[in-house]
Amino acid sequence: MTCALTLDPIVIEDTATPCALADLQVGATGWVRWPTSAINREIALTRARAELGIADSGVAARLVVMGVRSGAPDGYVGVDGESIVPQVQVAEARFEPGYGLRLAAGLLDDPWAIPGERAWTYVGLTTAFAESSGLWDRADLGLRASAATPGGHLSGAAAVTSGEGLRLRERNDGKNVTGVVTVRPFGDARLAVAVAGREGSRGIGSARDHRLAGRITSVGGPWTAGVELDRAWGLSGDPLLTPWGGSAWVGGNPWGPIVLLGRVDHLVLASADSAATDGWLAAGLQRSGARVTARGWVGVAARDAGPEAAPVAGATGLDDWQRLFVVLEVRAHVESED
Amino acid sequence: MHLLFLLACSDATNDRAAWLRETLLRADAPYWSRTKLLADKYAVMAAHPYDFYRGSLPLYLAEQARPGDRDDTAFLTTPQSAEILLFGDAHPENLGTLLADDALATPDALRIEVTDLDAASYGPWLLDLRRAALGIALLGDGFQPFLRDAAVSRLPDGWLNGLGTVGLDPSDEGRILQTLRVTASIEGASGERLADWTEDGRFVRDAQLIAGEGLIALDPGEAAELDALLSQGVLPDDARVLDRVRRYGVGVASRPAIRYLVLWDRGSAGTGDDQLVQLREVVEPVRLPGAWPARFDDPASRVVDAAAALWVDPGADPRLGSARVGPRGFKVQSADSFFQGLDRGDVDEGFADDLYGPDDLGDLAYALGYLMGSAHSRAPTASGADATPVLLDDVAQRRELLRDELVGGATSDLAQLYDDYALFTLTIADDPLLGLGSVR
Numbered sequence: 094m095t096c097a098l099t100l101d102p103i104v105i106e107d108t109a110t111p112c113a114l115a116d117l118q119v120g121a122t123g124w125v126r127w128p129t130s131a132i133n134r135e136i137a138l139t140r141a142r143a144e145l146g147i148a149d150s151g152v153a154a155r156l157v158v159m160g161v162r163s164g165a166p167d168g169y170v171g172v173d174g175e176s177i178v179p180q181v182q183v184a185e186a187r188f189e190p191g192y193g194l195r196l197a198a199g200l201l202d203d204p205w206a207i208p209g210e211r212a213w214t215y216v217g218l219t220t221a222f223a224e225s226s227g228l229w230d231r232a233d234l235g236l237r238a239s240a241a242t243p244g245g246h247l248s249g250a251a252a253v254t255s256g257e258g259l260r261l262r263e264r265n266d267g268k269n270v271t272g273v274v275t276v277r278p279f280g281d282a283r284l285a286v287a288v289a290g291r292e293g294s295r296g297i298g299s300a301r302d303h304r305l306a307g308r309i310t311s312v313g314g315p316w317t318a319g320v321e322l323d324r325a326w327g328l329s330g331d332p333l334l335t336p337w338g339g340s341a342w343v344g345g346n347p348w349g350p351i352v353l354l355g356r357v358d359h360l361v362l363a364s365a366d367s368a369a370t371d372g373w374l375a376a377g378l379q380r381s382g383a384r385v386t387a388r389g390w391v392g393v394a395a396r397d398a399g400p401e402a403a404p405v406a407g408a409t410g411l412d413d414w415q416r417l418f419v420v421l422e423v424r425a426h427v428e429s430e431d
Numbered sequence: 432m433h434l435l436f437l438l439a440c441s442d443a444t445n446d447r448a449a450w451l452r453e454t455l456l457r458a459d460a461p462y463w464s465r466t467k468l469l470a471d472k473y474a475v476m477a478a479h480p481y482d483f484y485r486g487s488l489p490l491y492l493a494e495q496a497r498p499g500d501r502d503d504t505a506f507l508t509t510p511q512s513a514e515i516l517l518f519g520d521a522h523p524e525n526l527g528t529l530l531a532d533d534a535l536a537t538p539d540a541l542r543i544e545v546t547d548l549d550a551a552s553y554g555p556w557l558l559d560l561r562r563a564a565l566g567i568a569l570l571g572d573g574f575q576p577f578l579r580d581a582a583v584s585r586l587p588d589g590w591l592n593g594l595g596t597v598g599l600d601p602s603d604e605g606r607i608l609q610t611l612r613v614t615a616s617i618e619g620a621s622g623e624r625l626a627d628w629t630e631d632g633r634f635v636r637d638a639q640l641i642a643g644e645g646l647i648a649l650d651p652g653e654a655a656e657l658d659a660l661l662s663q664g665v666l667p668d669d670a671r672v673l674d675r676v677r678r679y680g681v682g683v684a685s686r687p688a689i690r691y692l693v694l695w696d697r698g699s700a701g702t703g704d705d706q707l708v709q710l711r712e713v714v715e716p717v718r719l720p721g722a723w724p725a726r727f728d729d730p731a732s733r734v735v736d737a738a739a740a741l742w743v744d745p746g747a748d749p750r751l752g753s754a755r756v757g758p759r760g761f762k763v764q765s766a767d768s769f770f771q772g773l774d775r776g777d778v779d780e781g782f783a784d785d786l787y788g789p790d791d792l793g794d795l796a797y798a799l800g801y802l803m804g805s806a807h808s809r810a811p812t813a814s815g816a817d818a819t820p821v822l823l824d825d826v827a828q829r830r831e832l833l834r835d836e837l838v839g840g841a842t843s844d845l846a847q848l849y850d851d852y853a854l855f856t857l858t859i860a861d862d863p864l865l866g867l868g869s870v871r
Contacts, residue, residue: 130510131553131723131813265869297456297866298449330453331497332446367498401498404721405555408507411721 111149112430118142120217120422124394127415138177140217140422151190157183182232182259197237200258204239204250204273205289205306206231212285212310212319215344215354217422218373218390222340226360228304228323233269234258244280249273256295256302267294269302282312293327300332316345328362336362352377352388360402367401369412377420384427390420448854451490452865458489459687461714463867468679468687470863471643475683477859481524481569481775483852485683488520488550489717490851491565491844495558496720501843505832507555512825513721515818516740516810517559519550520684521803522566523795526608527772528615529747530765538616539601542747543608545802546772549685549713549730549762551737553813554722556822559803560590564841565848567796570778571789572845578789580838582796587833589797591826593804595819598743603801605794607787611773619769625705629694632702634676644680646692653677656756657691660710663754665763670695673705688712689759692766707766708750712759723813729753731760740810 120140126133141160146153161180164171172178184200206221206229213221223229235254241247249272256269275287286309293302303326310319322339326332338361344354354375361368375392398412405411462469476486484491507513518525527546564583571579593599604612618624628634628646637645649657657675666672678690689712696704713730727733731753739745748770752763764770778795781787808819826833858865 128510131514296449296453297869298452300446300449300453330457331450331493333443333450334497363498366503400503403507404513405495405504405507405558406498406720407501407503408513408555408557408721409503410508411510411513411555 110430112147112428114144114146114148114428115426116142116144117425118216118422119424120420122218122418122420124416124418139219139420141177142182144183148187151188153185153187153189155183155185155187156181193241193243195239197239198235200232200234201237201252201254203229203231203233204237204252204271205229205287205291205304208273208275208287209308209310209319209321212282212308212312212317213342213356214312214317215388217388217420218354218375218392218418222321222338222358223306223323226323226336226338226340226358227329228325228336228338230257230259232259234263235268246277246280248275248277256293264297265294265299267299269293271304282310283314285310285312295327296330298330298332300330301327302330302332303327314345315347316343318343334362336360346379350378350380352379352390354392362402364401366399367406369396369398369402371396375418375420385423385425387421387423390418390422392420393417444854447851448858450493451851451854452858454490454493455487456865456867458717462687465687466864466867468643469867471680472683472686473855473859473863473865474643475686477856479775480572480849480852481566482683483855484566484569484848485522485524486686487848487851487855488562488684491562491848492558492717492719494844494847495561501840502836504557504836505829506557506825506836507721508825509821511812511814511816511821512557513555514553514723514813514816515556515807515822516737516812517552517554517556517719517722518545518548518737518741518803518806519552519554519559519716519719520547521545521559521563521799523563523570523778523799524566524773524775526611526799526802528612528770529742529744530615530619530769531744531746531749538612541612541615541769542742542744543599543601543604543612543798543802544742544747545799545806546748546770548734548737548741550716550719551733551741552716552719552722553726554719556807556825558719558721559807560586560800560837561840561844563796563799563803564837565844567792567799568841568845569848570775570795571792573779573782574789574792576842579792580842582789582792583838583841584796584834585793586796586800587830587837589800589802590804590807591800591830591833593801593806594808594822596801596805597809598805599798599801603794604798606791607773607778607781607795608798610777610781611771615769615771618771619767621768622702622705623768624707624766625694625702625768628692628707629674629702629705632694632696632705633674634692634694636676640679642680643686646676646678649675649677649691653689653691656759657693657710659756660691660754660761661693665710665750665752665754666693666695666708667697669697671698678709685711685713688714689761691761708763709766710754710761710763713753713762726813729755729760731755731762734762741806743805743809 118140122139123136144157146155158179159182160177163178164175187197189195206223209223210221233254237252239250252271254269271291273289277285289306291304295302306323308321320341324337328334340358342356346352356373358371373394375390377390379388395415400407400409403412476483525547528541567583571582674694678692691710693708735753750765812818
């Protein structure tokens with residue numbers, strides 16, 4: 094049995110059994126970029142996440158902390174320089190009254206982005222499309238109710254959230270309402286079809302921030318695969334943008350310790366000239382123990398973007414790049430039952 | 432006409448208004464706790480389109496980054512073209528006079544530079560020109576469009592001619608800047624600001640702010656902060672501090688920033704050696720699209736380091752420096768009358784009185800472009816490379832194209848600015864803080 098502390102409602106079988114969970118994910122990457130520019134080689138901490146959770150008698154609490162670079166994303170006024178500091182990403186209080194129903198409050202996993210991340214699996218390389226595209230935040234302050242039918246063939250989640258509570262205090266009266274419905278024909282993760290919708294607003298100006306999305310994933314066999322489509326009305330406080338995009342990926346370890354993966358993302362901010370396509374191809378080695386999984390990767394990543402997707406819209410020389418990267422990631426996961 | 436346009440397109444207008452509020456307020460987050468000063472800033476921005484232009488740099492930069500109807504640029508063809516050290520906000524009113532040594536206080540001894548380097552950054556060179564072109568177009572908006580465009584077209588001419596040179600010859604400055612030079616020389620020599628602001632070696636304090644402006648006595652917290660700043664060697668070793676005040680109501684974008692004025696001398700009796708220095712808080716500016724981050728230690732150091740690279744004479748302001756108290760950084764600058772910025776009101780007055788005409792605006796554009804071209808090519812790139820070949824490669828044999836692109840871009844940017852200005856004035860008529868009050 095899995096400790097009843099994940100977002101996915103079908104994982105829960107029995108919340109009455111006391112359990113505790115600790116999960117650590119650490120990943121670092123080094124890359125070389127071309128065409129060459131001012132910073133052509135960089136080493137980055139791509140993952141530093143710690144999760145603790147305790148469940149007992151249908152009540153659970155989770156805390157997730159992730160390391161983030163302090164200061165504005167592109168600035169340099171941070172903490173003790175720009176030190177990596179812990180950011181609370183989940184602080185969840187949960188009550189499970191039974192009948193497959195689960196109620197949660199606090200700083201919560203996004204019900205669309207995080208299941209997508211779990212299906213993507215390879216978070217040491219990059220985040221899943223929903224988050225990496227900027228279309229969804231990975232967490233938000235709010236309330237959530239979720240439920241699953243016995244056997245897990247159908248599940249749903251509805252959340253009412255702040256809209257930008259992961260990083261900012263409440264800034265408008267509007268609340269985001271998100272709904273996700275997932276169908277699993279076999280009652281497990283081998284095949285899942287999910288759709289999501291969000292009616293939202295962002296920022297002091299209450300700019301619209303709506304979403305519609307669909308995803309098909311297969312997890313659990315030797316291969317993990319998925320395809321996702323997202324449509325947005327409003328992005329990052331700009332209600333005039335109506336981007337859409339999608340991602341397709343496949344990865345797995347069909348031959349012992351060898352791991353392979355490929356992923357393509359496509360995001361269109363406005364016109365066709367503002368489309369950007371990002372791709373990853375990687376091969377690696379994996380070693381798994383009872384509680385620890387380690388992977389080492391070597392791969393290439395590339396961006397092919399229209400001029401309107403460049404940092405200065407319409408600049409053709411700033412939009413495309415390729416990278417060669419290496420990644421080392423380790424995940425340690427322990428659960429205990431009293 | 433703009434208002435009618437806005438009213439006719441209410442849905443799009445509401446969306447644009449939401450984005451405008453969000454973009455401006457997000458950039459002003461360091462000032463959110465100073466609501467009166469922030470409201471004063473927005474009131475100033477609403478008073479004149481040029482002041483809106485000065486205060487809305489974040490909006491302008493966001494517009495440069497967002498996909499839209501703007502034609503693709505023929506420039507910025509290599510990643511290296513986005514590694515140029517930029518002024519960041521090279522608008523005409525940021526042109527000013529500097530004087531390295533007041534013992535040589537003749538007009539010729541003054542140096543004209545882009546003096547406000549708060550937004551200096553390594554980034555795509557074209558952004559500096561586009562921003563300056565909009566400022567010139569705005570100054571010339573009272574002229575026939577073809578005359579305004581002709582003035583704007585002098586900016587790229589100046590920039591191209593400035594590449595690889597060491598500064599601008601005063602004979603090429605044009606009448607507007609020459610007037611500034613002479614005015615600063617005369618008023619500096621006569622100690623006009625000292626006469627206006629001080630009496631018998633003390634600042635003349637205002638009992639209260641009038642229209643947001645004034646020199647106010649320091650409270651104990653401010654006095655302690657200024658003590659800490661002055662202890663960091665911002666004045667010469669033999670300096671004697673005579674008096675200190677807080678200065679309100681200056682600038683537009685940085686209006687809510689804390690400013691201290693210090694009156695000091697070198698110990699002589701009388702007021703003959705009195706001098707003024709200003710310490711002004713510098714917050715992290717909005718990032719230029721495509722800019723390289725983290726090339727300066729902090730926002731205050733940015734100003735000093737950028738001046739060292741962009742000014743012909745890094746010592747053109749002998750008091751230029753930086754100091755810090757906790758996380759707050761301050762830039763230090765001379766504040767005597769030798770150090771004056773170009774004033775849009777003076778230029779407008781010159782146009783109204785027929786002292787200046789479109790050709791003079793063109794000369795101003797040429798001078799601004801020349802200063803930028805000289806500085807862009809002189810400062811090493813973010814990679815430490817020589818910028819001149821990078822820039823020359825990017826514009827190779829396309830002088831006409833650069834001119835056409837900048838003039839066309841300035842025309843469309845000007846129309847957008849007027850639309851946003853109308854929207855802004857409507858918005859702050861409803862809420863002087865653009866909605867910030869409901870957050871706090």
